[in-house]
Amino acid sequence: MSKLTRRKFLRLAGVGLASGAGALGFSRSASAQSGAARIVVIGGGFGGATCANYLKRLDPGLSVTLVESSKRFVTCPFSNYVIADWRTISTITHNYAATQKHGVEVVQDTAIAIDAIARQVSLKSGKRLAYDRLVVSPGIDFKWGAIEGYDEAAAEVMPHAWKAGPQTLLLRKKILGMRNGDTFILVAPGNPFRCPPAPYERASVIAYYLKSYKPRSKILILDSKESFSEQALFMDGWDALYPGMIEWVSGARGGRVTSVNTKTMTVATEIEKYRGNAVNVIPPQMAGNIARDAGLVDETGWCPVDPRTFESKKHKGIHVIGDAANAAPMPKSGFVANSQAKIVASAITRELRGHAPFDGVYVNTCYSLLAPDYGISMANVYRTSADGIQEVSGAGGVSPREASAAFRAEEAKYAAGWYASIVADIWS
Ligand SMILES: Cc1cc2nc3c(=O)[nH]c(=O)nc-3n(C[C@H](O)[C@H](O)[C@H](O)COP(=O)(O)OP(=O)(O)OC[C@H]3O[C@@H](n4cnc5c(N)ncnc54)[C@H](O)[C@@H]3O)c2cc1C
Structure with a gap:
């Protein structure tokens, strides 16, 4: 955070991790006035689980039902460290006991x-849930076939690991199975996609593993883009920590992948064909299937929303949050989804009482590790109004390019603190 003191940042942020009902405009004692309105939330990830909890905190009288496909939630944040063998998957797996307790x-x-x-959600089990307000936070799905040859079956050979769980463990297995001198290829998508710095963090932590155990190995990043998030910081770090190990190829230089072949383990770009011993394809993305099936998306593949309330521009009474929403210029991140969820919980409870929603202030902080003791970060603050979403200029910033080893080590510690606090906010 180069341009802003931490105190000023937190003041601007308003609804950071530590915020609760008070910061959102209600005291708990003033709640329970909106009757037993029925709120259904689809998706128990960063957006949905936060929103369900905060709806209950803001108005315990509400009937809040969270529909989630999985019994447990494995976070994408910190899943790169599972792939690099620094963490076990159990340390990033959470359940809904606390949600129920709320x-x-x-x-x-x-x-x-x-x-x-009719304001009803149909479930796979055959059950139907009636709602007064619906919150949809299903995350992303993949545009299978956008890269020729890359479908669900191909993902079993060339994992995406862009939804955490079995795919994370599969990619880990492929990396651990590499021999010294092998090549790992990472295929990075064009914008917008879930978590802009994460492909480059992934390349970094895999480089750390390879340097430790298979130092003659190489990493090739084939990118559809011309530049990427925190590029200078990542590249400085790669030069310092892994000289000569990571090569990044931009779209214009032939990085745009057009097809893959899982039998030959080859990846073809507009210019050349490459063979990898382990290949990670992060395909183009779109809003989760249920959002698309329900007609909540537009031609971009994402869901257009009112910038103040995240109510769908397609259907009244439905709010879309998290990665599925088109909330540009906010990035698609867990922290943003958590931040949006709190503002939307506030907007819903206020509207149910006949009050106008607040103009929200949203936060994003994103830490990336290049090695266990080498962290970098970026932070942004956004405001919304009827006119749209604007980044607050002068708020936030990125880690300085010139920094001591001690500074980078401190940032790595902050990353662990960030993860512990956001997980505590949502799942405990
Ligand atoms: C490798 C990686 C690292 C990342 N690191 C960070 C980080 O450090 N910091 C950060 O802020 N963000 C990070 N992210 C991004 C973050 O994971 C996402 O932005 C965040 O999960 C989005 O939240 P969401 O609620 O939109 O979706 P999710 O958190 O994906 O939640 C969606 C949930 O909805 C459920 N669901 C979907 N459809 C249905 C349905 N029809 N019925 C019932 N349930 C359904 C799914 O099972 C899932 O549990 C990272 C992402 C990746 C891939």
């Missing part, structure tokens, strides 16, 4: 249809 009814099922007129 008074949220957790239904383990999959939403398969939304009737926006």
Whole structure:
């Protein structure tokens, strides 16, 4: 955070991790006035689980039901460290016991249809849930076939590991199975996609593993883009920590991948063909299937929303948050989803009482590790109004390019603190 003191940042941020009902405009004692309105939340990840909890905190009288397909949630944040063998997957796996303790009814099922007129959600089990307000936070799905040859079956050979869980462990297995002198290829998507710095963090932590155990190995990043998040910081770090090990190829220089072949383990770009011993394809993305099936997306593949309330521009009474929403210039991150969820919980409870929503202030902080004791970060603050979402200029910033080893080590510690506090906010 180069341009801003931590205190000023937190003041501007307003609804940071430590915030609760008070910061959102209600005291708990003033709650329970909106009757037992029924709120259904689809998706128990960073956006949905936060929103369900905060709806209950803001108004314990609400009936809040969270529909989540999985019994446990494995976070994408810190999943790169599982791939690099620094952490076990159990340390990034969480359950919904605390959500239930907050008074949220957790239904383990999959939403398969939304009737926006009748205000009903149909579940795979055959059950139907009526709602007064619906919050949709299903995350992303992949554009299978956008890269020729890359479909769900191909992902079993060339994992994406862009949804955490079995894919994380599969990519880890492929990396650990590499021999000294092998090549790892990482295929990075064009914008927008989930977590802009994460492909480059992934390359870094895999480089750390390879340097430790298979130092003659190489990493080739084939990118659809011309530049990437915190590029100068990443590249400085690669030069310092892994000289000659990581090569990044931009789209214009032939990085745009057009097809893959899982039999020959080859990846073809517009210019050349490359063979990898382990290949990680991060395909182009779009809003989660349920959002698309329910007609909540536009031609971009993402969901257009009112910037103040995140209410869908397609269907009244439905709020879309997290990665599925088109909330540019906010990035698609867990911290942003958590931040949006709190503002939307506030907007819903206020509207149910006949009050106008607040103009929100949103925060994003993103830490990336290049080695266990080498962290970098970026922070941004956004404001919303009826006119849209604007980044607050002068708020936030990125780590300085010139910094001591002690500074980078401190940032790595902050990363661990960030993870512990956001997970505590959502799942405990
Ligand atoms: C490798 C990697 C590292 C990352 N690191 C960071 C980081 O350090 N910091 C950060 O802020 N962000 C990070 N992110 C981004 C972060 O993971 C996402 O932005 C965040 O998870 C988005 O939250 P969400 O609620 O939109 O979706 P998710 O958190 O993905 O939650 C969606 C949930 O909805 C459920 N679901 C979907 N459809 C249905 C349905 N029809 N019925 C029932 N349930 C359904 C899914 O099972 C899932 O649990 C990272 C991402 C990756 C890939």
